[in-house]
Amino acid sequence: MHQLHTQTVGLPATITFAILAGLTVIGALFTITRRNPVVAVISLVGTFFALAGVYASLSAHFLAILQILVYAGAIMVLFIFVVMILNRDEITRVAARGMVRRGLGVVAAGYVVWLLASVVANSSATPLLGGPLSEPGADFGTVASVGASLFTDFMFPFEAVSLLLLVAVVGGLVVSRSEKQEDDAEETARRRAQVATEIRPESMVGGPTDATANHEAAHH
Amino acid sequence: MPTLYYLYLSFALFFIGTAGVLLRRNALIVLMAIELQLNAGNLALLAFSRSLGDLKGHVFAFFVIALAAAEAAVGLAILVGMYRTRQTINLDEVATMKR
Incomplete structure (x- = not known):
């Protein structure tokens, strides 16, 4: 396993990352530009699969599986169901009304993201951002290690999340009745x-x- | 791959998600764009977690996924309720949550 990882760092890893990142971005762009909501949901599923690949390349195996199971599986099925219930296409892809205001919003968001990116680019020489990733431990990102952290250090937040999900279930029923x-x-x-x-x-x-x-x- | 590139990907995703929220008027697409933003955050968490060799980022990403599930459930329920009372999910026509 260790041998394999050190071998894949380099050109193959770069190519893999480029492909996955490209798929992620293209899928995301498809999601927000398609007129038909079903196409948007399907491209979002594609985005999540590519993103799961990116997570796996970060040694986050448990989160990659969770991404596919929960996002691409459960949440997207929920979206598909609602698309089927509210089967109405948008007349125009992007409404012309209020275009200037919204365009300004996008420009502002782009500026914020550009600032973030330039900050990161400026500190790219630091080992945290620009340095080669050190070899993670053998159990980094596995179910066992993440689960151990979840059930020791984060026991209370974990239980709070279960309460949150219960509230969401009840809230969903109450709101949609x-x-x-x-x-x-x-x-x-x-x-x-x-x-x-x-x-x-x-x-x-x-x-x-x-x-x-x-x-x-x-x-x- | 240095952490840098993962962060750039995260920024790109977040920007696409924000643009979707701001530009689209279909409430379903807006919810999907919010999911994109949450995933951009998750990607940054996991990238830093890997870079620092600290598993806490994974735990937080796990919480974000649970949160996204709850958000999607409640958000879609609100959409269905909205469609029942107003026969539309266009956000321009639904400025208030009052009936």
Whole structure:
């Protein structure tokens, strides 16, 4: 494993990174430019797969698998379902109204990102950013090591995340419920309760059992 | 590969995500662009984690993924609710969350 890693550092690693990074960026651009939401979701899945490859090249094996399972698997399926429910294409890809304001926003965001990039470029000589990556330990980024960290140092945040997911599930149900369906369900329950109180239990004794007996007799 | 290039990729992803949030009016695409931004953050976390040889970045990336799942669930639920009451998911037509 160690031998293999030292061999792949160099040209092959660079080419792999270039391909994965290119796929990631192209997929991301596709995601935000396509008119059809289904195409956008599929290209986002492609982006996440390429990104999982980048994670794996950073020795983050556990996170790479998690990226595919949770993002490309679970979250994107959720997106596909919602796309199917709200099957409406946008009329225009980018609305003309408010274009100047939004264009300025993008320019501002680009400036911030450019500043960040120039800061990083200026300090590229430091070993942290520009130096060759040192060989990680054999268990760096494995399920065992990340899990050990998660269940010792980060026990409380981990449990807090489980609470967060529970809140998200309940919140999703509450937010997306339909008022009409809710009213209908309440109406049905109320009517059932009314019927149950109106019909006396005694009158129910004979009927159903006899009917079942007759039904069974007919079968035999 | 030096950490530098991973950071550049992270910046590019974050910029694309921000541009998507600002330019697109389809709420679904905006949610996807937010996912792109979260992933850009994750990539930077993992790059620095690898560079420093510290696993804490992995743990934080794990939390970000869990957070993204929660965000997607609630965000999409809001979208469905919005579509039920207004028959549109165009963000220009849905300026307030009031009914």
